[in-house]
Amino acid sequence: MRKLVATLVFIALVFVAHRYLMPDDDGQIRDRLAALARAATVARELSPLEVAARANEAQGYVTSTAVIELKPLEGAARKIEGREGLRLAIAAAALRFHLLTVSFLDVKTEISPDRRSATAYATARARSEAEKWEEVIELKFSLEKENGVWLISRAENHESLERR
């Protein structure tokens, strides 16, 4: 019995270690999106250097020609183009919000058969406790694999409920 339990624990550990050390495409995309969310989490109290570091990190998750079009439920649509546009958007958010927390509650990926491109659907939550504001929106990411790394080429709103 003990041998069986030990074997099962060992197999589970190997499985977890394999998933952690050598994630598949799905795992890599999830890791990238989680890292992007962390980089987009900013606060007014962060030093300019920290904000710049996070904005620079976020730049590394998108292609040079990436387009991010976001339409919050209330408020004007926002279009961010390229890496520089993303850097400026994160810097602006750091100035505007006392603390802006971004997280992805769920992520679902669809990887193309050639494993060079992918689509990811995410339930994103942006929250600012000081401003008593929270919004959950659905996002659709288009990703491309460049030099073995998944980069976001497009991000836009996704609507599960179809009005028309």
Add this chain to the structure above:
Amino acid sequence: MKLLAVRAGALAIAAFLFFTFVLLPVKTEDGDYTVVNRLAYLRGESPRRGDVVAIELAAGHSAVFLKRIVGMPGERFEIRKGRTLINGALLDEPYVKSRLETWTIDELTLGDDEYYVIGDDRGQPLEHHRLGRARRDKVLGKALR
């Protein structure tokens, strides 16, 4: 001690299964929490008009839309001056908390597995409200309020 551990493990597994397949705690789009009865429509029962249901999002169900069913499969649905019309007839909606007369959605016909869902608070402009067709397989269950 060993028996206690086995019982605790069994209890934890039972609780996990219960809160996954029977009563699913979910977070709504507004940041609130509710519980969804996943067995409500399993025994051949279909969602009914007026039911408040949880709609699964594209990425999963950690957060859901909590909406009321107003249009049933195959029906013609329309909103004119804030009022809902089903197959051309005005729908009585006592649950609506507030409404704007500016809401207009041209007539559309729902598919065989589609429901039209809307929230009860219709006091915001239409573009600030999430509403629309939801496929049957996206209805997670009936919300317990």
